[in-house]
Each structure stands twice: as C-alpha cells, then as structure tokens.
Amino acid sequence: MTSSPSSSPSRPNSTVYDRLGVPTVINAHTTATRLSGGIMKPEVADAMREATQWTVDMATLEGRASELIAGYTGAEAGYVTAGAAAALLLGTAACVTGLDPAKMNRLPDTRGMKNEVVVARSHRNFYDHAVRAAGVTLVEVGISDRYSGAGVRDTEAWEIAAAINEYTAAVLYVAGRDARPTLPEVVAAAHSKGVPVLVDAAAQLPPAANLKRFIAEGADLVCYSGGKAIGGPQASGILCGKRDLVMAAALQHLDQDIFWEQWNPPASLFDKDRIPGLPQHGIGRPAKVGKEAIVGLLTALELFLAEGDDARIARWTVLMENLVAGLAGIPHATVTLVRDRRRPSVPTVHLALDEEAAGMTALDLVRRLQDGTPSVHANPSRVHDGLVLFSPVALKPGDEWVIAERVREEV
Incomplete structure (x- = not known):
C-alpha cells in the first residue's frame, strides 16, 4: 500500500479530450465498452x-x-x-x-x-x-x-x-x-x-x-x-x-x-x-x-x-488496498477488499452502504459519483443489495485516491 498523494494523478495541461471538449471519467466499473475500455500501455x-x-x-x-x-x-x-x-x-x-x-x-x-x-x-x-x-x-x-x-x-x-x-x-x-x-x-x-x-x-x-x-x-x-x-x-x-x-x-x-x-x-x-x-x-x-x-x-x-498473473494481481491489489485506506472510517458504510470466487484474479472493493443512515440508496451514490466532478463510474451490479463495487482494471495509479475523495464528498 502506498501513501495518499497530496493531489490528483498528474495529467497534461491539455489532453486531446480537453481540446475536443469531452470530459474524461475515472472508470472504476470494468473495461466496459460504454466507458471506452481501459488504459492502454x-x-x-x-x-x-x-x-x-x-x-x-x-x-x-x-x-x-x-x-x-x-x-x-x-x-x-x-x-x-x-x-x-x-x-x-x-x-x-x-x-x-x-x-x-x-x-x-x-x-x-x-x-x-x-x-x-x-x-x-x-x-x-x-x-x-x-x-x-x-x-x-x-x-x-x-x-x-x-x-x-x-x-x-x-x-x-x-x-x-x-x-x-x-x-x-x-x-x-x-x-x-x-x-x-x-x-x-x-x-x-x-x-x-x-x-x-x-x-x-x-x-x-x-x-x-x-x-x-x-x-x-x-x-x-x-x-x-x-x-x-x-x-x-x-x-x-x-x-x-x-x-x-x-x-x-x-x-x-x-x-x-x-x-x-x-x-x-x-x-x-x-x-x-x-x-x-x-x-x-x-x-x-x-x-x-x-x-x-x-x-x-x-x-x-x-x-x-x-x-503474468501474480504481478498483475499484485498491481491491482495495491490500488484496491489504497482505496480501502482512503475510505477508512467513512460514515454509514462498511468497506471491504474482496476476492470474488468467480473472478479470483481481480480484487475489488465493496462498499456496503447503510442506506437509511446515509439518506441515500446505493444507486443514488453511484449516480452522484457519476454525475459529479471528476466523474467516477462505479459498478452498479449490486446496488439492490446496498453494495457499490469498485474495480482496479481500468484505473491509473492515483485514481484510487480521487475515488476515495469523491465518495467522502457524497457520503
């Protein structure tokens, strides 16, 4: 696990998307096509x-x-x-x-x-x-x-x-x-x-x-x-x-x-x-x-x-451990690093929201993260169980700290 940076991940002063007038997003969902996939080496x-x-x-x-x-x-x-x-x-x-x-x-x-x-x-x-x-x-x-x-x-x-x-x-x-x-x-x-x-x-x-x-x-x-x-x-x-x-x-x-x-x-x-x-x-x-x-x-x-699988899992695990650390002590939620038996090679973070105490549903949180700035896209597949999921596969190093900050803003 690495320490939280003092600022967001570094980025050029002007990207091609800035010049096109298209806002970028932080993709903590998956490499979904509608979110343009992942980050190419x-x-x-x-x-x-x-x-x-x-x-x-x-x-x-x-x-x-x-x-x-x-x-x-x-x-x-x-x-x-x-x-x-x-x-x-x-x-x-x-x-x-x-x-x-x-x-x-x-x-x-x-x-x-x-x-x-x-x-x-x-x-x-x-x-x-x-x-x-x-x-x-x-x-x-x-x-x-x-x-x-x-x-x-x-x-x-x-x-x-x-x-x-x-x-x-x-x-x-x-x-x-x-x-x-x-x-x-x-x-x-x-x-x-x-x-x-x-x-x-x-x-x-x-x-x-x-x-x-x-x-x-x-x-x-x-x-x-x-x-x-x-x-x-x-x-x-x-x-x-x-x-x-x-x-x-x-x-x-x-x-x-x-x-x-x-x-x-x-x-x-x-x-x-x-x-x-x-x-x-x-x-x-x-x-x-x-x-x-x-x-x-x-x-x-x-x-x-x-x-190789081991190095890839280790790289993804660091991102997810950092996210758990960044969300430590957040109110109205329990945050867990999970290795799903169906996808053991991809560690994920599950945020279980106390919807009544938080005054919002898990789907509300997903929408607020998505519609805010910067836009963070989480995985909504378990929102009806009160869970918001975060995946590392399309993240850049440093994105996890921005996600944690955005979650804190909303919760």
Missing part, C-alpha cells in the same frame, strides 16, 4: 503509431497474427477481429458456410443452410445478438432452475444433444466459472453429432491459462476480447480454433476486391486449392480491423503474458 500505443507509418498486405498480416495466436492459445489458427462480438459473428458465419463461397455470398440469408445454433437457456445474453446477426436462429434448451430459485438443476448435456438436427450449425457456449453444463460435457454432446462448439470467452481473462483452457477442453472456436484485461485496442478481439473454421471466417472478413489469379494468400491461414473462388465482401466486412489494431493487439497480448 504506452508500448501498445507506440506500436500502433508505428504501424500507421507503413502499408502491408492485410491477409499476410492476419496470417502472421494467426501463427502467433495459435502459439499463445494452442489452437490450430487464430485471427484478430474487431472485438469479441465481431469474433462471434465471424465464428458463427464460418460454422454456417464452411468453405463454400456461394453460401458466404448469401449471408445473412440462410434458407436451406444449417441455420440453427443450440444454446443452453442460462447462457443467453445481450451479446448473442452477434450470433443471430449471421442469419441463424438460436434454439434454447433446458431450464435454469438454479437461477430462478426453483431448484438446483440447469441445462444438461443430453438436452443439447437432443436438440441437434440437420439444421444445426453450432452449439454456443458462454464460458464462466458457474456455467453449466461444463464445456467438456457440451463438446462431447456436440461432437457426437458432428457439430462444432463456439465459445464466448470474451471476459475470461485473467487468468492467462484461460487462453489455452477452452481449446484444450475441445472447443472448435473461442472468442476473446482484446480490449479488456489483455490491454489491447478497445475495438479488437481474438477468434481462434480449428483452421478450417478460422479460414472460413477470414474469407468472410477480409477485403476480397482482387482477381483470383492475383490473390496469393499466406499458407499459414489459407489453402487456396480448397476453395473454388473468392466470395464477395463477406458478412464480416463491416467489422473491418485496421493494421494498427492488429499490431496493437499482438503487442498487448505479448505484454499481458509477460507480466
């Missing part, structure tokens, strides 16, 4: 700036990215996407079309194709809109009694197997510590029917071991966010898995305005002799990834692995 920003000064063949760059991502994840191939949602879209499209460019040209019209994706009902979430955007229908199975409080059961693997038919393109699995059934069970059920499994692991880092875990457990495609804990560009992500599927995704993403005879793709990612011709610009074309984002993501991924 200078090395990543420098690599992206350098990337802007040269031009490259994008297929060749993605081919090299595939080799590196495959090494980091244990997958056959990898690909840099415009975020985890784009990876879900491309991964679903790949499962629907395979290497058939005629089918690729028709998406999202999937009539006559494999156009269903099976998913456990408890795995449904707002982000699976990216899956549906490929033109498929989600087929929900199971009843999540354990979430409704009606019982202990959730969807079971046999129910997933029973839902698979000739129109099933894939099984969607949303990874999480409490996800049921387990991924190996779902993989066994899907593979017994010859169907691939697409894993949404957007926020499953850290620990770094999760980069290899889902492939090792049999997943055919895995999607990660590049702009969360990895620390890459906010609009970056990773799709990794079976080479044929990653190849199909790449064919539906890259700019294909080139003569077939002229197209000379990298062998690390493409087998030209296995496709009859190039598709038109695919369904993933609106989710274009620039060279800067690819270089930034690869740089950030290298730094993420080099730092």
Whole structure:
C-alpha cells in the first residue's frame, strides 16, 4: 500500500479530450465498452503509431497474427477481429458456410443452410445478438432452475444433444466459472453429432491459462476480447480454433476486391486449392480491423503474458488496498477488499452502504459519483443489495485516491 498523494494523478495541461471538449471519467466499473475500455500501455500505443507509418498486405498480416495466436492459445489458427462480438459473428458465419463461397455470398440469408445454433437457456445474453446477426436462429434448451430459485438443476448435456438436427450449425457456449453444463460435457454432446462448439470467452481473462483452457477442453472456436484485461485496442478481439473454421471466417472478413489469379494468400491461414473462388465482401466486412489494431493487439497480448498473473494481481491489489485506506472510517458504510470466487484474479472493493443512515440508496451514490466532478463510474451490479463495487482494471495509479475523495464528498 502506498501513501495518499497530496493531489490528483498528474495529467497534461491539455489532453486531446480537453481540446475536443469531452470530459474524461475515472472508470472504476470494468473495461466496459460504454466507458471506452481501459488504459492502454504506452508500448501498445507506440506500436500502433508505428504501424500507421507503413502499408502491408492485410491477409499476410492476419496470417502472421494467426501463427502467433495459435502459439499463445494452442489452437490450430487464430485471427484478430474487431472485438469479441465481431469474433462471434465471424465464428458463427464460418460454422454456417464452411468453405463454400456461394453460401458466404448469401449471408445473412440462410434458407436451406444449417441455420440453427443450440444454446443452453442460462447462457443467453445481450451479446448473442452477434450470433443471430449471421442469419441463424438460436434454439434454447433446458431450464435454469438454479437461477430462478426453483431448484438446483440447469441445462444438461443430453438436452443439447437432443436438440441437434440437420439444421444445426453450432452449439454456443458462454464460458464462466458457474456455467453449466461444463464445456467438456457440451463438446462431447456436440461432437457426437458432428457439430462444432463456439465459445464466448470474451471476459475470461485473467487468468492467462484461460487462453489455452477452452481449446484444450475441445472447443472448435473461442472468442476473446482484446480490449479488456489483455490491454489491447478497445475495438479488437481474438477468434481462434480449428483452421478450417478460422479460414472460413477470414474469407468472410477480409477485403476480397482482387482477381483470383492475383490473390496469393499466406499458407499459414489459407489453402487456396480448397476453395473454388473468392466470395464477395463477406458478412464480416463491416467489422473491418485496421493494421494498427492488429499490431496493437499482438503487442498487448505479448505484454499481458509477460507480466503474468501474480504481478498483475499484485498491481491491482495495491490500488484496491489504497482505496480501502482512503475510505477508512467513512460514515454509514462498511468497506471491504474482496476476492470474488468467480473472478479470483481481480480484487475489488465493496462498499456496503447503510442506506437509511446515509439518506441515500446505493444507486443514488453511484449516480452522484457519476454525475459529479471528476466523474467516477462505479459498478452498479449490486446496488439492490446496498453494495457499490469498485474495480482496479481500468484505473491509473492515483485514481484510487480521487475515488476515495469523491465518495467522502457524497457520503
């Protein structure tokens, strides 16, 4: 734990946001997209700036990215996407079309194709809109009694197997510590029917071991966010898995305005002799990834692995211990440093508010912090339990003292 500074974190006299007239915020929520993600390391920003000064063949760059991502994840191939949602879209499209460019040209019209994706009902979430955007229908199975409080059961693997038919393109699995059934069970059920499994692991880092875990457990495609804990560009992500599927995704993403005879793709990612011709610009074309984002993501991924989980946890713990110290003795509240069993790699601070004594609710406090100056965004997910949560993952050193000051002002 470090001592409280006498002033706020140092910042330039004028930032680009000052010049644009856009106020900055302190993000103690998460690396949420609506809050612009986290803070990029200078090395990543420098690599992206350098990337802007040269031009490259994008297929060749993605081919090299595939080799590196495959090494980091244990997958056959990898690909840099415009975020985890784009990876879900491309991964679903790949499962629907395979290497058939005629089918690729028709998406999202999937009539006559494999156009269903099976998913456990408890795995449904707002982000699976990216899956549906490929033109498929989600087929929900199971009843999540354990979430409704009606019982202990959730969807079971046999129910997933029973839902698979000739129109099933894939099984969607949303990874999480409490996800049921387990991924190996779902993989066994899907593979017994010859169907691939697409894993949404957007926020499953850290620990770094999760980069290899889902492939090792049999997943055919895995999607990660590049702009969360990895620390890459906010609009970056990773799709990794079976080479044929990653190849199909790449064919539906890259700019294909080139003569077939002229197209000379990298062998690390493409087998030209296995496709009859190039598709038109695919369904993933609106989710274009620039060279800067690819270089930034690869740089950030290298730094993420080099730092290691222990050093990262220690860095985050210092921030949260400082916040607890800064809030010591605050009235009408109990402040605790917590390691959630669901996210043990991310220490957080929980402020339990005595709402009656404080004369405000936890949601009131979240709103006051957000609407004040400087604006502090806390995690509101537990406000109905009287809890305000603070996360370190998008903080700069020194931000924690400003948060403590702002909380004291409001409480």
